[in-house]
Each structure stands twice: as structure tokens, then as C-alpha cells.
Amino acid sequence: MKDKxxxxxxxxxxxxxxxxxxxxxELEIARRLARKKKNQRSALIAALSSFLVLGTLVLVIVTSxxxxxxxxxxFKWAYGVEVLPKIILGFGTNAMLTVIAGTSVALIGxxxxxxxxxxxxxxxxxxxxxxxxxxVFRGIxxxxxxxxxxxxxxxxxxxxxxxNVLVLGTIAVIIxxxxxxxxVIRSGILTVHPSQRAAARxxxxxxxxxxxxxxxxxxxxxxxxPLLNDLVxxxxxxxxxxxxxxxxxxxxxxxxxxxxxxxxxxxxAAIIFLLVTIPLTRFTDRMLRNSLEKxxxxxxx
Amino acid sequence: xxxxxxxxxxxxxxxxxxxVLEDITFTVPEHTATVFIGASGSGKSTLLRCVNLLDQIDxxxxxxxxxxxxxxxxxxxxVRKKLGMVFQSFNLFPHMTVLENIILAPTKVQxxxxxxxxxxxxxxxxxxxxxxxxxxxxxxxxxxxxQRVAIIRSLARHPRLLLLDEVTxxxxxxxxxxxxxxxxxxxxxGMTMVLAxxxxxxxxxxxxxVCYLQNGRxxxxxTPQQILENPQLDxxxxxxxxxxxxxxx
Numbered sequence: 259m260k261d262k263x264x265x266x267x268x269x270x271x272x273x274x275x276x277x278x279x280x281x282x283x284e285l286e287i288a289r290r291l292a293r294k295k296k297n298q299r300s301a302l303i304a305a306l307s308s309f310l311v312l313g314t315l316v317l318v319i320v321t322s323x324x325x326x327x328x329x330x331x332x333f334k335w336a337y338g339v340e341v342l343p344k345i346i347l348g349f350g351t352n353a354m355l356t357v358i359a360g361t362s363v364a365l366i367g368x369x370x371x372x373x374x375x376x377x378x379x380x381x382x383x384x385x386x387x388x389x390x391x392x393x394v395f396r397g398i399x400x401x402x403x404x405x406x407x408x409x410x411x412x413x414x415x416x417x418x419x420x421x422n423v424l425v426l427g428t429i430a431v432i433i434x435x436x437x438x439x440x441x442v443i444r445s446g447i448l449t450v451h452p453s454q455r456a457a458a459r460x461x462x463x464x465x466x467x468x469x470x471x472x473x474x475x476x477x478x479x480x481x482x483x484p485l486l487n488d489l490v491x492x493x494x495x496x497x498x499x500x501x502x503x504x505x506x507x508x509x510x511x512x513x514x515x516x517x518x519x520x521x522x523x524x525x526x527a528a529i530i531f532l533l534v535t536i537p538l539t540r541f542t543d544r545m546l547r548n549s550l551e552k553x554x555x556x557x558x559x
Numbered sequence: 560x561x562x563x564x565x566x567x568x569x570x571x572x573x574x575x576x577x578x579v580l581e582d583i584t585f586t587v588p589e590h591t592a593t594v595f596i597g598a599s600g601s602g603k604s605t606l607l608r609c610v611n612l613l614d615q616i617d618x619x620x621x622x623x624x625x626x627x628x629x630x631x632x633x634x635x636x637x638v639r640k641k642l643g644m645v646f647q648s649f650n651l652f653p654h655m656t657v658l659e660n661i662i663l664a665p666t667k668v669q670x671x672x673x674x675x676x677x678x679x680x681x682x683x684x685x686x687x688x689x690x691x692x693x694x695x696x697x698x699x700x701x702x703x704x705x706q707r708v709a710i711i712r713s714l715a716r717h718p719r720l721l722l723l724d725e726v727t728x729x730x731x732x733x734x735x736x737x738x739x740x741x742x743x744x745x746x747x748x749g750m751t752m753v754l755a756x757x758x759x760x761x762x763x764x765x766x767x768x769v770c771y772l773q774n775g776r777x778x779x780x781x782t783p784q785q786i787l788e789n790p791q792l793d794x795x796x797x798x799x800x801x802x803x804x805x806x807x808x
Contacts, residue, residue, distance in 0.1 A: 462640040
């Protein structure tokens, strides 16, 4: 037993090795038994209530008069499996778009955040432009930006400018998300306490060195959970470029639905998105919880 | 007589309409410690921040080794290379280990090679009894240990002058002593220092000169014996009586 609890006994020097010596008192044993009983009762109640509520829900849905039609329209699995390869192929576009846009957004967002938090007088006009940019593109629907860029730029008929809707759609997504991400990173920079800057500067570090070695590492760590949140949103929003005629998962599903007037392809596309976004959301939640716990622990120390 | 390390002449500082420092004049010769005492809000911290150029003065002059560091064309980064500053709230970098905290400025600012900087940091840590903490992150250390690391971080840059801003105010009485004995060691080694403190007993032990600051003015100054045991002004007496009642003398 003692060998397995490697934590306390590996070097034998720790003063907190209680292994083996201590046996719980009568009082503690009784208390544990009572707690266990209480937990068992709680679990039983939870199971019973879940069964009742969910069971009733399923029963109501399945026995309702429209159920057959509903199932045939949205959940015709055989048809769903048949169109699945085409939708997965379409989702490849969404995935690629997410990777390319995500990388660009991270870089551009970081640059804008640094620009907006800098105090260098030479950068004043750029700071002004960055502020306008963020205000504008955070304030208009992304769909509008996609339409403006995707249909507007080809309408200019400028030579050398691409008419590829996939490229234009990606650019539109990058433009919009960079504005969001810049603000998230900027808020992270602002949450680093001024005393950290003061300490770095009084050690003789220049402004740029302070940013690079002291402010940014702390800021990025803090905004990683919200940035992951934005990544989830980005994955979903890549579906919006389908409006330009890009054959992504949404568009592929739409094409199939238009043929048969059966909506199962849409549901299949939704499921594919969920398979990616739900694990990522869970991961983000856990990370956020961990970082909050760490922050609180630091506050107590 | 040689040039003093630090000289302030008629320094004035205000935040908006509030005057924080007025007519501040004093001299810190080499190897001496000047201690500022006074109530919270009397301007002690602002004074140190002004010397470090973290705050800009409104009038007067600050001379470091005889050269005017309050001149408009002075690069603060160059001045700060000669100064060490230790804060009340430690301000260690939480994302770096103790060792990384200490070698940051020597390697990035002063161009010391990493090997040399690490070697020296380890020597300093050993000297101040923190040898086994090199790889720890600051939040795993006690307040007293954190403050000693902060002092070491300043020392690693070989400052001409060390500014200590109420370095024990955030610590409990037991931890206060370990930090104070560190500062006493530095004094004995000949470090030139300016301190702001609430610890009168400590002021008595390290100070060559004590200045009583009230509402941004130096009201009374002299040797520790003069100021702490035989103050002339009623204001100083009143302040010391209140400190005494609070059990800090």
C-alpha cells in the first residue's frame, strides 16, 4: 500500500507521510457510513426524476400525431448516411477555412491589440485607424461583410484581384474576426497590473522588452480560454461563406435538400459541426475553470 | 568632499490640484542610508517613484552622481540601469521562476551571458538563504521570501542606489524580521539606499539620516537619535506617539 502512494514515500523526507499508521476512529467510520447512505439516496432520487421527466418527454414526442412526418423529414437516417460523404467533403472546406482564417486572425488580432495599447507617438495615426477598424467591424453583422467582400469586390472588375469566392469569403471572415480577437487580446493586456510594468521598467527593461517578457506572457495566458471560445464560434461561422456559393458542409447539405425536399442533410451537417465544437467547448470550459481556480489560489496566497 | 550619489533640490510634484511633494531637498552620500518616515499619503512612495522616473516631477532637480536625471532629454531606461527599486507588493513576475525573475534584467538589459547571470543569481540566492527556491514560482513562496527575491532581483543588476518602498508593509511581524535583516546586511556592505518605512526600530538601526515627511514636505531631519528620540517639532512628536501606540516602535 505504501509503495503505491508514490507521492509521500518516494524520498522519505516529507514530513506529511501518514501512510498506514492512522486508522479512522469509530466516530469517523460512522460519519462516512452516514455520508455514503446520503449519497446513495441522492443518486437514486436523481435517477428516478431523470427517468420520469425524460421518459415523459420522449413519450409525448413519439406519440404525437406529427411524429412520423417529423421523423421522415429531419431524421431519415438511411438517406442521411447516403449523403454523408458529400457533406463531410464540404466540411473539409470549413476545416481548411478555420485553420487559415484562425491563423491569420491570431496574427492580425495580436498586431491590432499591440497597436491599440501602445503609447508611441509615431503610431498615433495607426492607433486611430485601428480603433475605427475595430469599432466598424465589431458593429456590423458578419454576413454583411461576407456579401460586401464576396460580391462587391468582383463587381469592381479590377484586374489582378481575385474573383474566387472561397478566397474572398475567407478574407471577409478574417476581417471580422480580427476585430473581435484584437479586443480580447487587448483586454488581456489591460488586465496585467500596472505594478508589473513598473517593476519591469524599474529593472531597466525598455517598453518593448517589458511587453515581450512581462506583459504579453501573462496576458495571453489569461485570454486563452476566451480565445478558444472565439475559435468555436469561428468554426461555426465558416458556414456563412456558403452564401457566396462556396461548397462547404452547409452548402453541400443545401444542395441535397433542394433535390429531395428532405431536411435530413441539414441535420447531418449540424451533427458534424457538433462533433467538433462540443469537445472543443468542453475543453475550453475545463481550461477556464482551471485558470480561475489557479487565480483564486493565488489570491489567497 | 566627493559628489553625493543622490541629490534632490526643491523638488515639487502634484497630481492635478493635489500637491504631493513640495520643496524637497536632501543629499544621499555614498554608502549611507536615508530613511523617510511619515504617515500614509505623506508622499514617501511618490518621492521614490520620482527618483526612479516612474513619475515626472513638476519642478526642481534630481541629480544622480552629479548629473541631472530630471532633464527632458534624459532616457529613463539609462537612468534606471543605475537604480534598484523594491516595492511594497514585491511585484515579482508570476509567470517566471525565481531564477528567471532574477536573471531577466542582467541578460536582457545589461547583456550579461546567461551562464554568468545564473551563476551570480545562484550565489545571491545562497547568500540570502534561498538557495533551494531557485526553480520555484513566486506564488509558492512566503511573503518574506518573495520580498527577499525582489531585493535580490534588484541587486543582481549592481545598482548604484537602492530604493526601498515600504518593503515590509505587506508582511506579518515574523516575516518582517527576515527582510529587515537582509536590508541591514546590505547596509553593512556599503550599499547606498533611500528607504520609506513604517518600522521605526529598523529606521534607527540602518539610517544615517532620518527625514520626517508630512503633507509632502520634509518637516524635520537629522540623525536617527535626533529625530526618533529627541524630536523638536510637535508634529513629529505626535506622529511618533501614534506609531508608538500602534506598537511599531
